[in-house]
Every structure is written in C-alpha cells, then in structure tokens.
Amino acid sequence: VITSWDIANEAGVSQTTVSRVLNDDPRVAEATRERVRAIIERSGYTPNAIARGLVTSRTNLVGVAITDIVNPFYPELVEAIAGQLGEHGLRMVFANTAGQPDDLYTRVLLEQRVDGIIFTSALLDSPTVRELAERNFPIVLANRYVDGVACDSVTGDNVSGARAAADYLLELGHRRIAVLLGHPRTSTSRDRLAGFKAGLAGSGVQVDPGLLREGRYAYEASYKQTNELLDLPRAPTAIFCLNDVMALGALNAARRSGFRVPDDVSVIGFDDVRLSSWETFGLTTVRQPLAAMARTSVDLLAHRLAFPGAPAQQRTFPSVLVVRSTCGRVKEVRRGG
Amino acid sequence: VITSWDIANEAGVSQTTVSRVLNDDPRVAEATRERVRAIIERSGYTPNAIARGLVTSRTNLVGVAITDIVNPFYPELVEAIAGQLGEHGLRMVFANTAGQPDDLYTRVLLEQRVDGIIFTSALLDSPTVRELAERNFPIVLANRYVDGVACDSVTGDNVSGARAAADYLLELGHRRIAVLLGHPRTSTSRDRLAGFKAGLAGSGVQVDPGLLREGRYAYEASYKQTNELLDLPRAPTAIFCLNDVMALGALNAARRSGFRVPDDVSVIGFDDVRLSSWETFGLTTVRQPLAAMARTSVDLLAHRLAFPGAPAQQRTFPSVLVVRSTCGRVKEVRRGG
DNA sequence: CTGAAAGCGCTAACAA
DNA sequence: TTGTTAGCGCTTTCAG
Numbered sequence: 198v199i200t201s202w203d204i205a206n207e208a209g210v211s212q213t214t215v216s217r218v219l220n221d222d223p224r225v226a227e228a229t230r231e232r233v234r235a236i237i238e239r240s241g242y243t244p245n246a247i248a249r250g251l252v253t254s255r256t257n258l259v260g261v262a263i264t265d266i267v268n269p270f271y272p273e274l275v276e277a278i279a280g281q282l283g284e285h286g287l288r289m290v291f292a293n294t295a296g297q298p299d300d301l302y303t304r305v306l307l308e309q310r311v312d313g314i315i316f317t318s319a320l321l322d323s324p325t326v327r328e329l330a331e332r333n334f335p336i337v338l339a340n341r342y343v344d345g346v347a348c349d350s351v352t353g354d355n356v357s358g359a360r361a362a363a364d365y366l367l368e369l370g371h372r373r374i375a376v377l378l379g380h381p382r383t384s385t386s387r388d389r390l391a392g393f394k395a396g397l398a399g400s401g402v403q404v405d406p407g408l409l410r411e412g413r414y415a416y417e418a419s420y421k422q423t424n425e426l427l428d429l430p431r432a433p434t435a436i437f438c439l440n441d442v443m444a445l446g447a448l449n450a451a452r453r454s455g456f457r458v459p460d461d462v463s464v465i466g467f468d469d470v471r472l473s474s475w476e477t478f479g480l481t482t483v484r485q486p487l488a489a490m491a492r493t494s495v496d497l498l499a500h501r502l503a504f505p506g507a508p509a510q511q512r513t514f515p516s517v518l519v520v521r522s523t524c525g526r527v528k529e530v531r532r533g534g
Numbered sequence: 535v536i537t538s539w540d541i542a543n544e545a546g547v548s549q550t551t552v553s554r555v556l557n558d559d560p561r562v563a564e565a566t567r568e569r570v571r572a573i574i575e576r577s578g579y580t581p582n583a584i585a586r587g588l589v590t591s592r593t594n595l596v597g598v599a600i601t602d603i604v605n606p607f608y609p610e611l612v613e614a615i616a617g618q619l620g621e622h623g624l625r626m627v628f629a630n631t632a633g634q635p636d637d638l639y640t641r642v643l644l645e646q647r648v649d650g651i652i653f654t655s656a657l658l659d660s661p662t663v664r665e666l667a668e669r670n671f672p673i674v675l676a677n678r679y680v681d682g683v684a685c686d687s688v689t690g691d692n693v694s695g696a697r698a699a700a701d702y703l704l705e706l707g708h709r710r711i712a713v714l715l716g717h718p719r720t721s722t723s724r725d726r727l728a729g730f731k732a733g734l735a736g737s738g739v740q741v742d743p744g745l746l747r748e749g750r751y752a753y754e755a756s757y758k759q760t761n762e763l764l765d766l767p768r769a770p771t772a773i774f775c776l777n778d779v780m781a782l783g784a785l786n787a788a789r790r791s792g793f794r795v796p797d798d799v800s801v802i803g804f805d806d807v808r809l810s811s812w813e814t815f816g817l818t819t820v821r822q823p824l825a826a827m828a829r830t831s832v833d834l835l836a837h838r839l840a841f842p843g844a845p846a847q848q849r850t851f852p853s854v855l856v857v858r859s860t861c862g863r864v865k866e867v868r869r870g871g
Numbered sequence: 872c873t874g875a876a877a878g879c880g881c882t883a884a885c886a887a
Numbered sequence: 888t889t890g891t892t893a894g895c896g897c898t899t900t901c902a903g
Contacts (some may be wrong), residue, residue: 198591200880212892216882218591224888246645247587251895254535258646260629266609266616267808275602279630287644290595291626293616305625308583309595379884447720449813476786477814537896548874553898560872585896588879 201240207240208233219244221382250310255292259498260306264290264318268442270413270487274317274339276342276489285499287312294318313498319343320382335501339494340485342384347509349497350403351403353485355385355467356392358516359437362465362483363396365518366435369504370527371463372402375426375433377412377419378445386414388469412443427456434527435463441470444480448523459525469519479522486514536579536753538653544577545570556581564759587647594836597643599629601655605751605779605825606807609653614828622836624649631655636662643673650835656680657719659698661818672838676831677822679721684846686834692722692804692821693729699802699820700733702855703772707864708800709739712763712770714749714756714780723751726776726804745770751779756783764793771864772800778807785860794864806856823851 201219205212216356217225218233223268225233236242244345250256259282263271279289283482290311292302302323306314313335319326321344329336330348376393379386394404407429410422419438423446426433439446439463452456459462469484469534501507538556542549547566554562557569562570573579588591596619602607627648638660643651648716650672656663658681667685668672675687703711715731716723731741739786742764747759756775760783763770781803788795795801803810805830806821830849836843 198880202880212881213883213890214888215881217889220882226888229888243641243644245588245880247584247593247647248895249882250584250878251582251588251897252882256646262626266613268607269604269606269609272603272606272609276630279603279628280632283630288646289614289630290627291598291616291628293613293620293626295613295617300683304580307580309593309625310582310584396565443890444810453813472809476790493581533865535896548876549897550899551872553896554873557898564872566872582896585879586883586898587894589898591879614889 201242201244204236204242205242206235209422225430235287254310255502256310256312257287258290258309258311259287259495260290260303260309260311260314262294262302262306262314262318264294264413266293266295268416268440269472270440270442270468271317273487274491275471277488278315278317278339278495279496281492285495287495287499299323305330310501312502313337313500315339315494316341318383320380320389321384322382333465333505335467335498335505336460337494337498337501340385340490342511344384347486349494349501349509349511351490351494351512351514352384352512353490353516355388355516356395357390358467358485358518359484359501360387360396361516361518362437362467363393364399365481365520366400366463366465367397367400367436368523369435369463369524371435373408373431373433373435374402374404374529375408375436377405377409377410377422377436377438377447379409379412379414379439379443380510381413383414386439393437412438412446414443416446418440418442420450423447423450427451427454427462433462435465435524438464438466439483440468441468441480444523445472445478445481448478448480458523460528463527465524467516474521481521481524482519484519485516490514536577538579538581539569541573541577542577544573544642545756546815557612571712581632586840589851591610591647592743593649594624595627595646595648596624596832597629597640597646597648599631599639599643599651599655601631601652602786603630603632605753605777606809607777607779607805608654610675610807610824611828614825615676615832618829618832622832624832624836627783632813640666644773650674651840652676652831652835653678657717658721658724659719670842671737672835672842673840674831674835678826679848681721685775686838686846686848688827688831688851689721689848690827690851691851692725692853693732693819693853695804695822696726696729697733698853698855699774701732701736702818702857703800703802703861704734704737704739706772706800706861708772709771709864710745711739711741711770712747712773714747714773714775714784716749716776716780718748718750718837722752723776730774745796749775749783751780753779753783756780757787760784760787763789763792764791764799770799772861775801775803776835778803778805778810778817778818778819782809782815785815785817789821793862797865800864802861804853813859814847816859818858819856820853821856822853827851 466482473480803819810817
C-alpha cells in the first residue's frame with residue numbers, strides 16, 4: 198500500500214507537507230501544493246483514515262442503531278439520516294440491533310470509535326443510553342426519548358397526534374375503539390396511547406381494556422390481533438394502530454376476513470410512511486415530518502461534536518392528521534352490537 | 535479515555551500482557567488473565583479498534599453500497615447481510631449511493647479502510663468495480679454482475695425466472711404484453727428482459743417496442759408509465775415489471791384509473807418482496823431467494839478476506855414463479871383490440 | 872509465561 | 888513556507 202511518505206519522497210518534500218496538502222492547510226506554497234496534488238492523483242493514493250483517527254481521535258463515523266430495518270419507517274429514516282450525515286462529512290455505521298441487547302452492539306460501535314451514536318429505537322429504560330449520556334458520549338435519540346435522561350433528542354408530537362386521531366374517530370361516531378399498541382417500553386407507544394386516551398376521555402369515552410392489544414409495532418402481530426378483534430362478539434368499530442405498519446397489517450387482515458374498510462371497520466395509523474398513501478391503502482394516519490426529524494437529529498449530533506459541552510436539546514415536531522379513506526362514519530346498527 | 539496501559543499499570547503487568555488477554559492469546563497464566571480481565575471489566579475499558587486497525591490493517595468493517603434503501607428489496611437484503619456479517623464479526627458501513635458517482639462513495643469507504651465492499655446495485659459498466667477488482671481489493675457483487683469483471687458475485691437466475699414469467703403469461707393467452715424495464719445499465723434488467731423475450735419468442739411472440747418502457751426500478755416511474763400504457767388505443771393485456779416495486783406501482787396506477795387487476799390487465803413482478811404477498815396485492819411474481827443470496831454474499835467476502843488469492847466465484851440461485859392473483863386469462867374481446 | 876521495543880500512517884506542536 | 892519530532896493505542900517480533 199502507498200502512504201503519505203511515498204508521496205513525500207516522490208515530491209521531494211517532507212511527509213508533513215503532504216499531510217498539509219491533504220488537509221488544505223493554507224501554509225503551503227501554491228507550487229508545492231500543485232506538485233503534491235498531481236502526484237497524489239496519479240498514484241491513486243488514499244489517505245488512511247484509521248491512522249488519522251488514531252491521532253485526531255475523530256473517525257467521522259456515526260453509529261446508527263436500528264431495530265427493524267424492514268419496517269418501512271426505518272428505511273425512510275435511514276435515507277434521510279444518511280443523506281444529512283453526508284452533508285456533515287460523516288459516515289453511517291449500521292448497527293442492526295434486532296434481538297441484540299443494547300450494550301452488545303453499543304460496545305462494538307464504541308470499539309470502532311464512532312464519533313457519536315444515533316438511536317432510532319431506544320427503549321424507555323435503556324441503561325446503555327443512560328450510561329452513555331452520563332459519560333457525556335455524544336448521542337441523540339431520534340424519534341424516541343428515554344425517561345430521566347437529558348440528552349439531545351428529536352421526537353414527533355405523539356400526544357397531540359394521537360389526540361387528533363381520537364377526536365377524528367369520535368367525530369365519526371366511533372365509541373368502541375381498539376388500540377394496537379407498539380412496543381411496550383417505548384416513549385412513542387406510551388405517548389400515543391396517552392394522547393389517544395386523553396382525547397377519548399375529553400368526550401367521556403373509555404377504552405375497553407379488552408380492546409387494548411399488543412402489536413409491538415409489527416405487521417404480523419397486528420395481523421393476528423386484528424383477526425381476533427374482528428372475531429369478537431362485540432367487535433370494535435375502529436382500530437387505532439400506533440404505527441402504519443400495524444395499520445397496514447390490520448387492513449390486510451380485515452380484507453382477508455371479508456371485512457370492508459371503512460364500511461365494516463375503520464383503521465387509522467401513525468407515521469404516514471410512503472406506502473400508506475398508495476391507492477391500495479389510502480390509509481388515514483397521523484403524519485410525522487420524518488425528513489425534518491432525521492435532518493435535525495444529525496444536526497444536533499454534529500453540533501454536539503463541535504461543542505461537546507453544549508446543553509442538551511429536545512426538539513419536538515408537530516404531527517398532523519392526514520385524512521384518507523380508511524375511516525368512515527360508524528353505522529347505526531352493528532352486528533352483535 | 536482509558537487505554538490498555540492504564541489496565542496494565544493497575545494490574546502490575548506489561549501492556550503486552552493486556553493485549554494478549556484481549557486477544558485470547560493462550561500464553562498467559564490463568565491467574566494473570568483473570569486479574570487483567572477483572573480490571574478491564576470494572577474499569578469499563580473498551581479496546582481501541584482504530585489503533586488495532588492501524589497495526590493489523592484490518593478494521594472488520596465492510597462497506598455495503600446501496601442505491602435505494604427505500605425500495606423494499608434493499609431493507610430485506612440489508613437485514614440479511616447485516617445479520618450474516620455479524621456472524622463473521624464484521625460490521626456494516628452503509629454507503630448511500632443514491633445519486634452519487636461510484637468513485638465518490640467508494641473513495642470514502644476506502645479511506646475508512648473497510649476490509650471489503652459489497653455492491654448491491656452495481657452498474658454493468660462500473661469502472662470503479664472494475665478497478666477494485668483489478669487491484670484485487672475484496673469485493674462482492676450481490677444481486678448484480680459487471681461485464682467482463684471476474685470477481686465474487688451472487689445472482690438470481692434472472693434469465694430463467696423471466697422466462698417462467700413469459701411462459702405463464704403465454705399460457706394465460708396473453709400476446710400483447712408490456713414490459714417495465716429496470717435501470718438500463720444493470721445486469722438484472724438486461725437478463726430479465728432477455729429471458730422474457732426468449733420465453734415469448736419460443737412461441738413466436740414478439741414484444742412491441744412501443745410497449746417497452748423505462749421504469750428504472752422505481753415506483754413513480756412505473757406508476758406513470760402504467761397510466762400511459764393503459765391509455766393506449768391498443769393497451770397491453772399484461773404488464774411484466776422487472777421488479778416488485780414497479781409491479782406495485784402498476785397495480786396502484788391501474789386501480790386508480792379504474793382498471794381491474796387481473797380482469798382488465800394482468801401484472802407480474804420480480805423479486806417477491808414481503809409486501810407482495812400481502813392480501814391487498816397478492817402479486818404474482820418471480821421469487822429470488824434473497825436471504826440465501828445475502829448470506830452467500832457475506833460468506834464469499836469472508837472467505838476472500840481469509841484467502842485473498844482464492845479464485846473468484848460466481849454463484850447463481852434459482853428463481854421460481856410464485857403464482858398469486860394478479861394475472862388472469864386474457865379476455866377474448868378487448869376494448870380497442 | 873512475560874516484557875521491551877519497534878512501528879502501523881498519520882497529525883500537531885515546535886523550530887527553523 | 889517548510890521540516891523535525893513526538894506521539895495516538897495498539898500488535899508483534901524478539902529476548903528473557
């Protein structure tokens with residue numbers, strides 16, 4: 198392999214000078230710079246970021262922790278994050294956290310000396326996140342927060358988004374509403390549920406505990422739960438799914454069993470992933486400004502890398518109801534009602 | 535930050551010994567090993583992979599180049615690749631190549647000194663891939679190949695898969711068939727088209743050049759093209775989409791315009807992403823054994839890292855037709871027929 | 872079984 | 888404007 202020494206020798210300058218050219222240090226004569234540049238070009242030399250990292254203790258690598266890359270929410274997030282990281286000259290190290298305990302993949306990222314970590318699916322009680330925050334290691338929580346940990350975070354306004362969903366369903370006359378929950382130990386699931394309940398409570402409506410189901414933000418779980426719900430003697434007239442993937446699962450399950458949406462049952466989601474707007478689904482949902490959230494997450498991290506001592510920032514983005522075609526007015530007469 | 539020296543001092547051993555413990559070197563007394571381990575544990579010391587990389591010139595980082603992470607095909611691939619990389623103690627550096635020229639993101643990966651690169655969406659004429667291969671840098675082409683470059687590669691059997699699609703459509707009586715092409719400079723698009731044409735030719739059927747449309751493997755392009763195709767005075771009775779995302783776009787476009795699938799028009803895809811099996815779509819398509827292909831890609835790379843001189847391997851996986859519900863028998867009388 | 876010393880390829884004072 | 892020198896935190900001979 199070819200090193201900066203080789204370039205230096207060939208150019209007849211010191212290795213330091215080569216390093217300076219590489220880093221656009223102004224104190225290099227134009228002529229020298231040109232000469233060195235030419236040689237670098239022609240030789241196909243690539244500076245060794247590892248060596249650089251060792252001395253600067255900066256790698257320009259950012260760990261991005263993702264639980265479930267197959268959930269369409271995440272690719273959209275990843276795309277936006279990766280793009281914005283690039284703007285800051287940062288690269289993304291993908292940490293597939295599916296099934297792994299937090300500290301395992303975190304350890305790897307730390308060994309790799311990433312400059313920071315973006316958690317996209319932190320659990321509410323994550324000790325790893327807490328510890329990192331306490332150690333003052335640069336992290337940002339994208340789309341989630343962790344109880345009692347004051348670090349940079351970016352979230353949608355889950356409470357008011359869910360409340361909007363509740364208001365809308367109430368307005369359509371629904372009273373018997375099921376909720377497919379997300380992962381139990383996530384801020385998103387907790388806040389969305391809280392917002393939804395609060396919205397219903399405003400009109401004196403309660404959620405029947407029997408209609409509160411674990412969906413874990415997963416398609417399959419939702420599919421199964423929906424089938425069960427629709428088989429109930431007193432089936433719900435509407436299902437609020439705490440994310441879109443589950444809503445899509447509900448839609449498919451309902452159709453599969455011959456239920457018509459929204460005639461027989463209304464379905465509403467959360468996130469507004471791209472799929473949801475497809476004609477086939479026309480999912481009514483609560484939109485999160487994903488791209489802006491991703492961008493902000495990266496910006497916060499970049500800011501922290503530049504100013505390690507800066508106070509932690511919590512940024513919240515508004516969620517808005519997007520009405521499409523999976524919710525309808527409740528029918529007066531219901532089978533088994 | 536805490537280094538192996540700190541550990542050594544505290545344990546009253548040389549730094550070398552600490553290094554040996556870290557690397558499970560057998561020539562360390564059990565007692566010493568235990569003592570060092572304990573201190574490492576309690577201190578929260580994390581070995582610096584950067585420093586290690588500098589001396590070993592191995593980073594355990596693998597670059598994975600992805601064009602379009604939002605295309606559901608890729609998250610599925612990424613999930614499988616990331617999982618398998620983990621099995622080999624390797625980490626994935628995500629290279630979002632969307633819009634970027636090959637050499638740009640490749641350069642970054644190279645600077646980062648990744649041990650190898652997996653290209654998931656190489657173009658047929660990629661000079662970067664060619665150069666890397668010539669330099670004998672460890673790469674593997676997953677799902678694609680590059681003309682005239684002999685490097686490790688993993689592909690589905692696109693030709694015979696597409697031929698199966700052709701046979702099936704012929705069998706259903708279709709003769710006027712449109713094809714939505716993938717990216718023009720990809721082996722997948724070329725091979726699938728070739729296989730399809732060959733299949734039709736076997737029965738003396740030709741593809742009307744006017745029904746051959748650029749879809750670039752993208753949802754939106756496909757959506758638009760489908761609308762145009764269905765508006766034609768002599769619209770096709772079937773559309774073969776060179777990937778599932780386009781097929782889904784076609785499905786949505788058709789439904790949107792009031793066409794019924796498969797009654798008015800048949801649609802067939804390629805890949806069999808998870809979405810495609812959802813009730814809402816029930817897409818008839820050609821399945822690629824994605825997980826196996828991903829696993830093999832990683833295995834090939836790992837093998838090459840272990841045996842740099844090994845001959846290049848090309849592995850092909852069979853593709854099979856998956857019949858669901860988007861293709862039907864052609865109707866005798868066609869509007870404008 | 873353990874340690875001393877050299878060095879991976881770079882950056883960053885410090886001199887000149 | 889340029890060069891010299893000293894590390895960054897590890898692994899790896901080579902000696903004990």
